[in-house]
Amino acid sequence: MFHNTPAACDHRSVNASAPRPAARRRRTDAKRNEDALLEAAASVFAASGVDAPVREVAAAAGVGVATLYRHFPTRSDLVVAVYRHQVDACADAGPALLASEASPFAAILRWVHLYVDFLGTKHGLARVWEGDPDGFTALHRLIVDRLVPVLTDMLAEARASAEVVAPITAYQLIRAVGDLVAFNPPDPQYDVRRIVTLLVSGLRQQQPHP
Amino acid sequence: MFHNTPAACDHRSVNASAPRPAARRRRTDAKRNEDALLEAAASVFAASGVDAPVREVAAAAGVGVATLYRHFPTRSDLVVAVYRHQVDACADAGPALLASEASPFAAILRWVHLYVDFLGTKHGLARVWEGDPDGFTALHRLIVDRLVPVLTDMLAEARASAEVVAPITAYQLIRAVGDLVAFNPPDPQYDVRRIVTLLVSGLRQQQPHP
DNA sequence: CTAAGATACGGAACACGGTTCCGCTAGACA
DNA sequence: TGTCTAGCGGAACCGTGTTCCGTATCTTAG
Missing domain, CATH: 1.10.10 (Arc Repressor Mutant, subunit A)
Structure with missing residues (x-):
């Protein structure tokens, strides 16, 4: 599954001067x-x-x-540990899609839906995202660290080919998608995927000013 | 203000046969x-x-x-009571904008931002929205009842003039905007208004299939 | 193999939220 | 003014996340 996540790496005996007595093994x-x-x-x-x-x-x-x-010092650390490898998989899919899809925009659209599926399968993942007092849950940080760079590259490429014109950053887009998927148990009245597609397709539009 | 909400209407002495003895006044x-x-x-x-x-x-x-x-039998009933007149004001603004703005699309954009402002000024309004077990908080219902019809009209008009082509319902759009605004304390990194504009501008795009 | 001591453990306790219960107060009506 | 009940206050209950602390267990030196 992927549990080799030391969660907090072992900082014991990082004392510069003392000749540390061969630190104990982890129990x-x-x-x-x-x-x-x-x-x-x-x-x-x-x-x-x-x-x-x-x-x-x-x-x-x-x-x-x-x-x-x-x-896991906090709830969200546990969540992150559980889902870390899925986030990694999502990150890896970015460059792959860029290579395989017909256009950068198509790649972005598919990638975003991958992300939606990831979030969507776990109801309420967003609750972890939001609960951040000063802006940083562990999950928030993980996503920003792993996913934002990937999407940034994809957006850059799509801009180079002029498919994307809206001045939106990868962070903004990822966060928006997260918010959209956040609290949505499957509901026939409200298909999240459709809405996310709507959001992404806005990228091709020159933005009106207000 | 609007507090003539008996919360639970007075069912005392609804006995069909008895000639009820002139029910007491409310204390x-x-x-x-x-x-x-x-x-x-x-x-x-x-x-x-x-x-x-x-x-x-x-x-x-x-x-x-x-x-x-x-x-107020539940938290969200209180919230609704407090904000009901603001929701009403928002609803009333719809037709007005349709008349005053240059195009139906422009009206929609402005109206949605009005809605964003309404939600945005009260951090965490969405928490009330989400907490619905089977899909209906009091607030959810209020918004659906008052706002969805207004936006539906606006969308119809915008479609008539071919400004809007995406097959999105008013309910979907309102809900999406709610989710976007939901958990967003003012943050320089993340301007909700910009994202909402992105979403709305997607309405002008033919939707890609996935 | 044994004993010392660091490491990790279990579960009670705490803080804090929404909601309910219940004995009593005070307003309405005669 | 007295009765009767709508309405009141606040303690109590339940379900969260998180912390504390006495105790058990594993590692390692001897």
């Missing part, structure tokens, strides 16, 4: 618990959405809440 | 408290956002929480 039960938590979280999130209570995840992993919190 | 303190609550809620919401705790509103009104709950 095996710690590793085991972390894995169990990630697996439990993945399945609980899949079943009950990302909003599932932490206690439920801890219980499913057969572990106390404190243990969960030691490995 | 004056009840009316007074309802007004105080609405006033307090308006100012608290303005100061702390719509997410302000109910207790805070009750305290500001100088009443107990139970009183608040008797008048």
